[in-house]
Amino acid sequence: QQPVQSPQAVILREGEDAVINCSSSKALYSVHWYRQKHGEAPIFLMILLKGGEQKGHDKISASFNEKKQQSSLYLTASQLSYSGTYFCGTANAGGTSYGKLTFGQGTILTVHP
Amino acid sequence: DAGVTQSPTHLIKTRGQQVTLRCSPKSGHDTVSWYQQALGQGPQFIFQYYEEEERQRGNFPDRFSGHQFPNYSSELNVNALLLGDSALYLCASSLAPGSNTIYFGEGSWLTVV
Incomplete structure (x- = not known):
């Protein structure tokens, strides 16, 4: 079953x-986060494994709440380059992590000057 | 270090025809997965190849078939094309066993008319 992403779209300055x-x-x-710009391939951002860890690089970080089966992606001090569609891809417990991900419907992020 | 490469980039086919898409995984990766991404949707898992065998398959009909070669490269074949097969086809590679990180190629845009 497809994970549910929210919000569907967000506009920022x-x-x-x-x-x-x-x-x-x-x-x-595990939860995998990707950013995709129009007409381009999804770019890997980060992966979180079960255990409730939080990861981050630069001004993008993410958390994984294993109890709630939820992950959140945090973008701070957004830049124009952050614009794109963000997808979470999930691998279910009990399966392998050998490339089978189920993706959400995406969140469109638009950053304006 | 070459990333995931796919060919062709764009192609147009007629209903009922057959198409073959090609993928070379990232250097050092031996697992290849194929995804279909319709406009405005997240990628959908088609199948995965490891050690030249199909290991996992998503909810796609038998018209979708594939192959993995000894050098880990892969082909996706789609027979009896339908208008609904128009989409971006993404190849993803990963290292098995161990790595959870999955990298996508730029994709092949297929238009069926």
Whole structure:
């Protein structure tokens, strides 16, 4: 079953913060976050494994709440380059992590000057 | 270090025809997965190849078939094309076992007319 992302779209001014959520009804092994610009391939941002860890690089970070089967992506002090569609991809617990991801419907993030 | 490469980039086919898409995984990766991404949707898992065998398959008909070669490259074949097969086809590679990180190629845009 497809994870649910929220919000569906968000519009920001440069320097503002945003949070994108990803929820699953199934037990998760890992959550993968990608950003895709129009006409381009999804770019890997980060992966979170079960254990409730939080990861981040630069001004983008994410958390994984294993109990709630939810992950959140945090974008702080947004830049114009952050614009794009953000997807979470989930791998279910009990399966392998060998490339089988189920993706949410995406969150369109637009950053204006 | 070459990333995931796909060919062709764009192609147009007629209903009922057959198409073959090609993928070379990232250097050092031995697992290839194929995804279909319709406009405005997240990628959908088609199938995955490891050690030249199909290991997992998503909810796609038998018209979709694939192959993995000894050098880990892969092909996706779609027979009896339908208008609904028009989409971006993404190849993803990963290292098995161990790595959870999955990298996508730029994709092949297929238009069926």
